[in-house]
Amino acid sequence: xxxxxxxxxxxxxxxxxxxxxxxxxxxxxxxxxxxxxxxxxxxxxxxxxxxxxxxxxxxxxxxxxxxxxxxxxxxxxxxxxxxxxxxxxxxxxxxxxxxxxxxxxxxxxxxxxxxxxxxxxxxxxxxxxxxxxxxxxxxxxxxxxxxxxxxxxxxxxxxxxxxxxxxxxxxxxxxxxxxxxx
Numbered sequence: 001x002x003x004x005x006x007x008x009x010x011x012x013x014x015x016x017x018x019x020x021x022x023x024x025x026x027x028x029x030x031x032x033x034x035x036x037x038x039x040x041x042x043x044x045x046x047x048x049x050x051x052x053x054x055x056x057x058x059x060x061x062x063x064x065x066x067x068x069x070x071x072x073x074x075x076x077x078x079x080x081x082x083x084x085x086x087x088x089x090x091x092x093x094x095x096x097x098x099x100x101x102x103x104x105x106x107x108x109x110x111x112x113x114x115x116x117x118x119x120x121x122x123x124x125x126x127x128x129x130x131x132x133x134x135x136x137x138x139x140x141x142x143x144x145x146x147x148x149x150x151x152x153x154x155x156x157x158x159x160x161x162x163x164x165x166x167x168x169x170x171x172x173x174x175x176x177x178x179x180x181x182x
Contacts, residue, residue: 006180011052014044015060022068029155033148038156041068042087046114046164047171049095050107051181057091078133085125090118090157107165115157122153 022041028034041064049057061084069080094114098106126149130141141149175181 003182007052007056010175010180011048011056011060014048015063018042018044018060018064019067019071022064023072030148030152033144033152036148036152038152038159040160040163042090042156042160043163043167045087045091046094046111046160047168049091050098050110050164050168051172051175053099054092054095057095058088061087061091075133078129082122082125082129082133085129086118086122086153089121090114090160093117107168111157111161111165115154115161118157119150119153122149 018041021043022039026037026039028036029038030036045057045060045064048060065080065083065087068074068083069076075082091114094110097110097113100106101109123145126141126145127138130136131138172181
C-alpha cells in the first residue's frame, strides 16, 4: 500500500471512530442545560489534525458532521453546521499551531488555542444559528451564553484536549510501528 493510500485509510478510520464516539457516547455536562451534550468525537479528529494537518481534519469534520445529521437526524442541517463550525475551529487552529511547534509545549499551546478559538467562535454562531435552529428568541440564547453555552464549550474542549494529549503519542507510535505514517 502506498503512503497516500495509507494516509487516506488512516484518516478514514479515525473519521469513522469519531462518528462512532459521537453516536455512542453522549451525556450532559451542565446540569442547567441538559440539551448541551458532550460527545468525544473531536478526539480522533484532533489526532488527524496533529498527524496530517488541519485540512484533512476539516474534511473529516465535514464528513462526520453530515453523517451524524443523516444517521441520527439530530440537529439536521443546523446541527451539522454547528458541529462543523465548532469542531472545525477547534481542530483547524490546533492543527495549524501544532504544525509550527511540533513538541509537547506546542501541543499544549495548540490545544489551548483551539479550545479558546472554538469557545469564542461559538458565541456568535450560537447567537445567529441557535434561534433559527431551535426557533427560540435571540434574547433567550444570549441569556444562556454565560451560565451554559460558554462553560459547556470550554469544558468540552478541555476534556477532549486532555484525552488527545494523553493518547496522541501512543497513537503515533502505533501507526508508525505499522508503517501507516512516517
